[in-house]
Amino acid sequence: CLCPVPNQLMHPSDGQGYSPSVPGSYSHQTPAKVPPHQSSGQYNYSGSQNVSQLNNYQGPGQTLNRPPVAPFSGSPVQQTGPVPQVLLPALQNSAAVSSAGSFPPGASPPVLSNWQYSQTPGSQPVGSQTSHLAHVTGTGSAQPPSSLSGNTNPPGNYQYAASPGGPPLQNSYMKPGSAPPPVTQPLTPLHPPARPPLGPPPVGGPPLTRPSTLIAGPPNTQSLLNSAANREGCCSSAINCKYLSSLPLATPHPSPAPPNLKMNRSVGYSYPTLPPGYQNTSPPGAPGMQASALQYPDGSKHFHQPALGTNHLTAAMGGLSLQQEGLRPVNLLQERNILPMTLLKAPVPNLHEDIQKLNCNPELFRCTLTNIPQTQALLNKAKLPLGLLLHPFKDLSQLPVVTSSTIVRCRSCRTYINPFVSFLDQRRWKCNLCYRVNDVPEEFMYNPVTRVYGEPHKRPEVQNATIEFMAPSEYMLRPPQPPVYLFVFDVSHNAIETGYLNTVCQTLLDNLDLLPGNTRTKIGFITFDSTIHFYSLQEGLSQPQMLIVSDIEDVFIPMPENLLVNLNENKELIQDLLRTLPQMFTKSLETQSALGPALQAAFKLMSPTGGRISVFQTQLPSVGMGALKSREEPNQRATAKDIHLTPSTDFYKKLALDCSGQQVAVDLFLLSGQYSDLASLGCISRYSAGSVYYYQSYHHKHNPVQVEKLQKELKRYLTRKIGFEAVMRIRCTKGLSIHTFHGNFFVRSTDLLSLPNVNPDAGYAVQMSVEESLTDMQVVSFQSALLYTSSKGERRIRVHTMCLPVVTTLSDVYLGADVQAITGLLANMAVDRSVSATLSDARDALVNAVIDSLSAYRSSVLSIQQPGLMAPYSLRLFPLYVLALLKQKAFQTGTNARLDERIFTMCQVKNQPLVYLMLMTHPSLYRVDNLTDEGALNINDRTIPQPPILQLSVEKLSRDGAYLMDAGSVMFLWIGKNCGQSFISQVLGVPNYGSVPQNMTHLPELETAESIRTIAFISWLREQRPFFPILYIVKDDSPLKSSFLQNMIEDRTESALSYYEFLLHIQQQVNK
C-alpha cells in the first residue's frame, strides 16, 4: 500500500530514516516510514480516501440520490450577484449532481490517512443508482447482483469521476415537456454601438427576441441514451437474427503478438473495408455457399475446442518453471545497469500459447499484475496495487468488424462472447466471467470466415480479443446523433495579442474537409470577450452575420437554428468566417473574459444534439458565472503545502455534468502566459470526457515554436477519429471487483462510464480488488465494451478481452508484476492523493509503495537473507520509476514549476495512455552523433536507426557526443562541447560549435547521410504519438540546459535525491 498507515499528518516525519551518508537536507523528500497501523488489518486502497479530494463537491455519502436542492446554494463565490437564472431547467435539475451545498468552495475536505489498495466493503447504496436501469427488460441490472453488491464502496469513492455521488440521472437533466419558465427580462440590446456587426444588420432576419421555446427544445436525450446505454448492459441477444457481414481476419489464427494492431494514425475515422468474400455472405445452403456445403453435413466433426478448458490450464501452470528467471533476485545496489537498451515491453502472461496468442494486445489492455493473486489476502501481502490500464479507442490499422443482428452475449452478466469462453459442445458455451452456460444461437453456428457450419469456436468473435460490432437497433433508442462541432474562441485583447486565432482559423480552414463526419456534419462558432458573439451562417446570407449578446448574466441564444449549420451546405460562409475572424478583433481593447457565460451558451446550443465543444481560452475568466481569482503566489516554492490543486468553484464541474447529460464534451485549449487556474477550468473537460491542451506562454512572435506545436496538434485533434454519445463498461470475472476509475468521464452508475465523446488518444485506469477468493479458478478475464456512435452515424461496440492466470503464491504474484503498469496506476492514485490530501502525502505514498513491496518480497519470498537491496527481477525498475515520478512536474517539490503547468501534468497523468505516461516520467536518452544503420528499422523505404537507450545520468554523457532526450511531449538534443565536427556541420548545418544558434529548434534537412538518419529517427519518434514534441537544441551554456538536466532522473538535483541515494533510503527502510 502506498501508505498503509497514518501518514505524515499523524506522525510527522523528522527524517530519522536517513543514513548518515545522506545529507540531512533531503530528509523531507522521503520521510521515514511509519510502522503499520495495527487496526487497519485489511489492506485497502480505496477511493475511501480518494473520495475526499474531489469531494469538496460532495460530502461523502451525501449525494446519492439527493433530491435537487437550490442550485448553487452553497457556493457563496457564485452567489454574490442576483440569483442566477442561467440554464434554468437544466442546471437546476442538475443541482443534485454535485450538491453544491454540501461543501463551501475552499473548505478543506476531510483527510483520511490510510492509502489502501482495495476497497473496504462498505455500504454504498448502489441500488438506487441503478434505478434508471429498471425499466429495461431483460436480466435487470447490467452486472450480476454479486458484482453490484460487491461494489460496495464507501460512499464517495469515485473521487475523480463523480459518480457515486451522482444523481438519479434519469431525472437530472432536461425533462421532456417541461416548459421553460416564462421569460420576463427585457430584451438585451444586441449591437452595442462600439462594435459593428460582421455582416449587414439582420434586417429582415428573424427578430432577435428571446425564443420562448429555446430551453424546452431539446428532447430528452438523456433518458434515451440512458436506455440505450442500458442496452449495452442489459439487452438480451435475440436468437434468430441474420448474419450480415464480417470483417476480414488476417488468418483464422492470429499470431501471438498481433502484428495487425499497429497504430495507424492515418486511418482516422475510416475503417478497413470488407474484402471480397466476407461481405454479405449468405448462410449455409444459400447460393454461393457450394464451397463449404460439403462440410455442412458433418460440421460437428469439425468441432475442435481449442485448448480453452482445463487442458490449457494445466499447461499454463506447467509453464511457470520457464519463468523462474523472472524471479531472480536483483541486488539493486550492485547491479547498476538494469535499464534495458530498448523500450521495456509488457510482460507476457503465463498462459498456454494457444490462449496467449489470442490475448488482447497489451497496448490496449494491461494489468498491473499479470499473475492475479487468488485472494485479497495474498494481494495484500504483495503490497502492490491491482488494476487495469486501458487504451480502448486506440487507432488500429486492422480491426475485425462484425455486422450481425445477433450479438452473442452471456444471458446472465452480458459479457460478449470472446476467445476465453469455453464451449461445452457445439451448442453451449460457458461464460468466462460468471460461468453461466449459454446456448449458441443458430446463426452463430455458421462461420463467415471459413464458411463452415458447425464451428462456432472459430467465429471471429471467438478468435479475436479485440473486435468491433455494428450495433443493431436495440443498442440505440434515438437515431445516432450527427457529428456536431462547436468552436468557442476567446477574442479578448489578450487573446488577440497572442496571435493564436490566426493559427487556429487557418488550421481549421486547411482541415475543414477532413473533420470526421458525413453529410449530416454540423458546425458553429462562438466568440467572446466581456460579451458573447454568435455567428449566423444561414443559407442565403452573403456573409456571416454576427450577433452580440451582452447580457452575460442570463445568456440566451439568438436564432438557434442558424448558428449550427450543415458543414457541406454552408461551406463557403464558414470559410468566409474563418478567414475574417482573426482580423475582426485586432482593434479590440476589451480585456475581460466571460468564459463561463460563453460555455453556458455553447451548452445550450449543443444540448439538442450533443457533440463536441472546442474552447480556446487565454486568461483567467473575469466576469460572469465561473469568474475566477488568481490563486497562484508568484515564485512560490512548492512546499507541497498550500498549493491550489483543487478547483476554486464547482461551476465548471457542474456545467460539465450538464454537458455529459446531453452528450456534449468540452475540450479545452489553454494558451496562456499567465495563471489561468487550470485546476478549476480543467473540470469542464474532465467530467465531460473532453481533452485538455496547454500551451504555456503561447505567443506567435515571442514563442514561435509553440505555433508549430499548436498547428500539428490541432490538425491531429481535428482529424482524428471521434466517437459520440459513448458509454464504456468494464467487466471482470466474478470474484474480482472494480472500484475506482481514472480518466476523463463521468461514472453514471456503478461501473458505466459516460463518455459524450471518445477519442483515440485517451487512456483510462481502474483499480480492482479480490472480492471473493478465486478458488479453483485457473484464469480470470477482463472485458471492456465501448458503445459509441461513429462520425458516420453508425452505432458500434468495440470490445477488448484479456485473460490472465490466477496464482496462489507470493512469488508468482511478483513474477507477473508489470512494473510500468504499476507505476502508471500509482501515478494516477498519487494525483488523486495530491488533490485530496497534500502533495507530500502523495509523495510519501509513492515511496512507501516501493518500501512495502520490497519489504514484503524480502521477508516473504527470499529464503536467504542477503545484504543489499533485493528486488524481484520483474520489479527491478520500480524504485527508478518511482523516483522518476517524484521528479516529475506533477509531483516534484522545491521547484518553481508553475501551478498551471503542474496541474496540466496531472491531467496528462490521468488521461494519457500508459506508453506516453512512461515516456514523460522516464524519458529515453539516445546517443545520436554516431547513428548507424545497424539494427535499423525499415519503414516505407525509410531507414530508421535504433540507437540503444542510455541511463538518465550525466555520467552517460560524453562531451564528444550529441544526445537526444525524448521526454514525450518535449525533446532535447544536447550537443557536447567537443562534439565531432561532422555532426555539427552535417546534421546541424553550421561550421562549428560556437555558431550553433542559442534558440535552435529545428534541424535543417541536409543531403548528408548523418542528417537523413538523424531526421528519420526524430520524425519516427514524433510520428508515433498524437502530440507534437518540440525539439530544443541545447548547448552547454543554453538556458534550457537545466530543463535537460532536470530529466536526468538518476542524478541528484538541487532538491531531489540521486537514484543511488534513493536506493540507500529504501534499503534502510526495508531492512528495518
Ligand SMILES: [Zn+2]
Ligand atoms: Zn456471464
